[in-house]
Amino acid sequence: MSSALDVTEALDIEPPTTELARRVSSSLGLSTSPTGTFHGPPWTKTGTSLTRTTTGGASHKQLKPFAAEEIKILLLENVNTTGQDILRSQGYQVTALKSSLPEDELIEKIRDVSVIGIRSKTKLTARVLREAKNLIVVGCFCIGTNQVDTKVAAERGIAVFNSPFSNSRSVAELIIGEIISLARQLGDRSNEMHKGTWNKVSNGCWEIRGKTLGIIGYGHIGSQLSVLAEAFGMSVIFYDVVNLMALGTAKQKPTLEAMLGTADFVTCHVPELPETKNMLGRKELGYMKDGSYLINASRGSVIDIPALIDAMRSGKIAGAALDVYPAEPAGNGDYFTNELNPWAEDLRSLKNIILTPHIGGSTEEAQSAIGIEVSEALVRYVNEGITLGAVNMPEVNLRSLTMDEPNHVRVIYIHRNIPGVLRGVNAILGDHNVDKQMTDSRGDVAYLMADISDVNVTVIKDIYQRLESLGGKGFSTTLALDAQSANEVPARIMTRVLY
Numbered sequence: 001m002s003s004a005l006d007v008t009e010a011l012d013i014e015p016p017t018t019e020l021a022r023r024v025s026s027s028l029g030l031s032t033s034p035t036g037t038f039h040g041p042p043w044t045k046t047g048t049s050l051t052r053t054t055t056g057g058a059s060h061k062q063l064k065p066f067a068a069e070e071i072k073i074l075l076l077e078n079v080n081t082t083g084q085d086i087l088r089s090q091g092y093q094v095t096a097l098k099s100s101l102p103e104d105e106l107i108e109k110i111r112d113v114s115v116i117g118i119r120s121k122t123k124l125t126a127r128v129l130r131e132a133k134n135l136i137v138v139g140c141f142c143i144g145t146n147q148v149d150t151k152v153a154a155e156r157g158i159a160v161f162n163s164p165f166s167n168s169r170s171v172a173e174l175i176i177g178e179i180i181s182l183a184r185q186l187g188d189r190s191n192e193m194h195k196g197t198w199n200k201v202s203n204g205c206w207e208i209r210g211k212t213l214g215i216i217g218y219g220h221i222g223s224q225l226s227v228l229a230e231a232f233g234m235s236v237i238f239y240d241v242v243n244l245m246a247l248g249t250a251k252q253k254p255t256l257e258a259m260l261g262t263a264d265f266v267t268c269h270v271p272e273l274p275e276t277k278n279m280l281g282r283k284e285l286g287y288m289k290d291g292s293y294l295i296n297a298s299r300g301s302v303i304d305i306p307a308l309i310d311a312m313r314s315g316k317i318a319g320a321a322l323d324v325y326p327a328e329p330a331g332n333g334d335y336f337t338n339e340l341n342p343w344a345e346d347l348r349s350l351k352n353i354i355l356t357p358h359i360g361g362s363t364e365e366a367q368s369a370i371g372i373e374v375s376e377a378l379v380r381y382v383n384e385g386i387t388l389g390a391v392n393m394p395e396v397n398l399r400s401l402t403m404d405e406p407n408h409v410r411v412i413y414i415h416r417n418i419p420g421v422l423r424g425v426n427a428i429l430g431d432h433n434v435d436k437q438m439t440d441s442r443g444d445v446a447y448l449m450a451d452i453s454d455v456n457v458t459v460i461k462d463i464y465q466r467l468e469s470l471g472g473k474g475f476s477t478t479l480a481l482d483a484q485s486a487n488e489v490p491a492r493i494m495t496r497v498l499y
């Protein structure tokens with residue numbers, strides 16, 4: 001076990017008694033000095049450990065978390081082993097379960113842990129989060145965070161991370177496969193063969209070389225797709241609400257209408273927003289070229305599906321591929337019926353339509369990338385307090401400390417975003433040499449990070465206790481449920497001290 005004594009000796013801090021060190025490490029949640037940098041060199045993976053690449057000069061501290069084995073992590077829903085390995089390599093105590101847990105069992109288990117990793121089935125409701133007395137961070141090893149009450153989490157100082165873009169390539173590759181499949185009517189030919197019918201035709205079957213692909217939404221997926229499509233000899237045009245640098249020889253079109261009238265294949269890669277709801281309806285389908293193709297692997301609300309059914313029946317649209325739907329079942333089974341979506345059976349009866357169950361991002365590579373991205377975010381947060389990529393906290397980071405700066409401490413003070421709090425905090429920090437400091441807020445919650453030099457364990461303990469006892473009250477609607485008064489709660493949410 002790496003003792004507090006070892007660390008303090010290494011940092012040249014007056015050695016505390018073992019008992020004090022134990023109390024400091026467990027009660028203050030101390031970990032070793034941050035190794036991250038704000039504008040610093042990127043993270044690299046060496047074996048199973050994360051390090052910063054140094055570019056000369058003083059080397060960054062590569063210290064293990066103070067009493068890392070006291071950081072308990074619960075991983076549910078069979079989180080990918082790449083993620084588990086990264087967390088274990090930090091020395092944390094990791095328990096990984098294959099399934100989700102019912103709420104009462106989850107509450108029992110979550111009380112004890114500092115970190116929880118989930119996928120989409122585990123619901124971290126306000127009730128569960130209120131019982132999570134030691135929790136500092138949630139890792140959603142998936143794209144969405146709807147399963148977490150992120151507002152309540154923020155109000156309790158619990159950061160939430162996810163991995164929104166790890167599967168972009170998987171989606172882009174699927175779209176390329178679908179473009180070829182639709183152009184060659186592969187789905188129909190395959191279905192016929194499965195029924196024993198040999199139907200060799202070339203009528204209405206095309207190469208994709210020389211055809212035009214129209215991409216709606218040129219973000220992570222749209223831009224990847226742009227590069228792949230050009231490699232197949234397609235011309236790429238795109239429409240996006242933002243003016244964007246086109247990749248390769250792709251061209252941005254000023255309006256959706258202009259793009260729709262020129263493209264042989266149209267594919268949607270926009271987020272679900274009020275403005276994107278039914279953005280391809282009867283009128284827009286009418287602008288499309290006769291005999292063109294439509295693909296949607298973004299969100300089910302983006303296409304008016306009854307209008308698409310009519311456009312396919314009339315021959316206006318020669319083929320379509322849909323991966324997402326307005327209503328999608330919670331689990332696998334025979335659910336794609338009119339009960340789920342009233343037009344499902346009409347859709348199923350169409351020719352040259354590829355229907356897939358929201359698998360655009362579902363690959364082994366994407367799962368592995370999600371495991372790495374979320375675990376790295378958790379490690380950075382636990383060890384260094386860095387919130388870059390958090391979905392419910394302001395994004396705060398500081399340049400990392402180096403081996404030339406041994407007696408530093410990083411103070412994190414998460415508080416309600418109300419007047420007067422910083423005055424109190426700075427009165428405490430102001431007695432010391434604050435090397436650098438950053439504060440930002442997001443909604444009701446503010447996050448302060450400061451690096452202070454020339455401190456020993458006694459000073460650290462004093463700073464921590466003074467921050468913990470800071471006064472000030474703020475209004476809250478959600479936190480009020482467990483606050484003493486109806487709507488007043490302490491300004492302080494959480495104090496963390498890292499060195």
Ligand SMILES: NC(=O)c1ccc[n+]([C@@H]2O[C@H](COP(=O)([O-])OP(=O)(O)OC[C@H]3O[C@@H](n4cnc5c(N)ncnc54)[C@H](O)[C@@H]3O)[C@@H](O)[C@H]2O)c1
Pocket residue numbers: 143164165167168171216217218219220221222239240241242269270271272273275276297298299323324358359360361362
């Ligand atoms: N099928 C799947 O399994 C799967 C997997 C991953 C993502 N997705 C979905 O794919 C979509 C795109 O994901 P992404 O990672 O590329 O997102 P992104 O945020 O990187 O890109 C979205 C792009 O759409 C643009 N946009 C926003 N509103 C627009 C509008 N009204 N008109 C035109 N352009 C608009 C944005 O400016 C941005 O460039 C999202 O809806 C996402 O949920 C689906």
